[in-house]
Amino acid sequence: MNNATDTYPGFEYPAHLLRKFICAVDIFTILLKDGKIIHHRAENTDLFRGWLTAHLVEDIKPGQANF
Secondary structure (H helix, E strand, O other), rough: OOOOOOOOEEEEOOOOHEEEEEEEEEEEEEEEHHHHEEEOOOHHHHHHHHHHHHOOEEEOOOOHHHH
């Protein structure tokens, strides 16, 4: 993870373009600031979620259990 450039390995969008996210199992649905919705399957959901929240991307359902 690279906080200096706000990018995450294997994820094509920098954090500054992200607005909100929700996660189900290992698939993140992410709203970009331009209104586009994308999906990303994370190999490690905890690390990716941590990266998103560290960059102040809003978790739509914080504390929700992963099923």
